Amino acid sequence: MANPRKRVPENAPGDFFVDSTCIDCDTCRQVAPRVFGEATGTSFVKTQPVGPGERRVALRALLACPTGSIGSLGGDDVKAAADDFPLPIEEPVYYCGYNSPKSYGGNSYFVRHPAGNWLIDAPKFTVPLVRRLEALGGVAHIFLTHRDDVADADRYAAHFHARRIIHRDELSSQPGAEVVLDGEGPRGLAPGFLAVPTPGHTKGHCGLLVEDRFLFTGDHLDWDRNEQRLAASEDYCWHSWTEQIESVRRLADYRFEWVLPGHGQRVCMPAAEMRAEVLRLAESMGR
Numbered sequence: 001m002a003n004p005r006k007r008v009p010e011n012a013p014g015d016f017f018v019d020s021t022c023i024d025c026d027t028c029r030q031v032a033p034r035v036f037g038e039a040t041g042t043s044f045v046k047t048q049p050v051g052p053g054e055r056r057v058a059l060r061a062l063l064a065c066p067t068g069s070i071g072s073l074g075g076d077d078v079k080a081a082a083d084d085f086p087l088p089i090e091e092p093v094y095y096c097g098y099n100s101p102k103s104y105g106g107n108s109y110f111v112r113h114p115a116g117n118w119l120i121d122a123p124k125f126t127v128p129l130v131r132r133l134e135a136l137g138g139v140a141h142i143f144l145t146h147r148d149d150v151a152d153a154d155r156y157a158a159h160f161h162a163r164r165i166i167h168r169d170e171l172s173s174q175p176g177a178e179v180v181l182d183g184e185g186p187r188g189l190a191p192g193f194l195a196v197p198t199p200g201h202t203k204g205h206c207g208l209l210v211e212d213r214f215l216f217t218g219d220h221l222d223w224d225r226n227e228q229r230l231a232a233s234e235d236y237c238w239h240s241w242t243e244q245i246e247s248v249r250r251l252a253d254y255r256f257e258w259v260l261p262g263h264g265q266r267v268c269m270p271a272a273e274m275r276a277e278v279l280r281l282a283e284s285m286g287r
């Protein structure tokens with residue numbers, strides 16, 4: 001629970017606040033960008049939410065916050081907001097919410113499919129989300145992009161009897177994974193689901209391409225909402241920046257319209273524009 005006595009001084013006066021335990025993961029700024037802003041090393045409430053609709057969006061950010069750093073003194077129905085997760089992005093893709101501190105607040109996603117639903121990376125294991133996922137048909141497959149963002153994947157796998165899929169070079173984070181990917185080539189996992197190795201951030205990092213439309217990118221690349229362009233971070237590249245540049249360049253061989261990252265902003269644009277943007281990013285990374 002957030003502590004009102006630890007409010008950061010940047011908060012606008014009112015019911016909602018961020019306290020000093022914030023780890024600056026960006027989640028609240030993605031979920032409720034009108035309410036939450038960025039100061040040095042922390043988020044803060046830049047504008048108090050107005051009306052029930054905006055309060056509900058702010059409550060989603062409160063529930064998604066990995067560290068419980070967001071508080072509300074307004075007596076809002078937080079349990080009702082819990083029913084909003086997983087939150088539809090575009091069918092069949094949903095944002096799970098409940099970002100985990102184990103993945104430094106990484107995003108995870110849920111994909112509905114008649115042959116078995118998918119998790120991409122894992123959120124906190126929480127009863128409200130588990131109940132909602134059960135109601136949506138459960139989880140059959142858990143695709144893990146890399147070692148940093150597995151969070152509570154083992155608990156979800158045990159609860160739903162799901163198979164975890166991860167590259168061999170990331171296996172130390174999930175030694176009991178049921179499906180182990182090898183090598184640097186793409187691998188079909190099911191019709192419409194393709195694992196695409198994207199080494200760089202970590203050695204065995206992989207993306208997941210769904211229906212040639214949705215690319216789940218883990219920590220490979222994301223959308224820089226300030227610069228309005230795709231971005232990758234050399235500061236957070238743990239394995240090889242040279243390999244990461246080549247991995248980005250190879251993404252131009254695939255068709256997709258969505259980039260759905262573990263950390264950072266998601267984005268959708270026409271496939272031709274996305275390809276041009278991927279090539280521009282690869283070029284800029286090499287400079």
Ligand code: SF4
Pocket residue numbers: 018021022023024025026027028029042043061064065066067068069070105
């Ligand atoms: S979601 Fe929580 S930890 Fe992350 S930036 Fe917002 S307040 Fe900070």
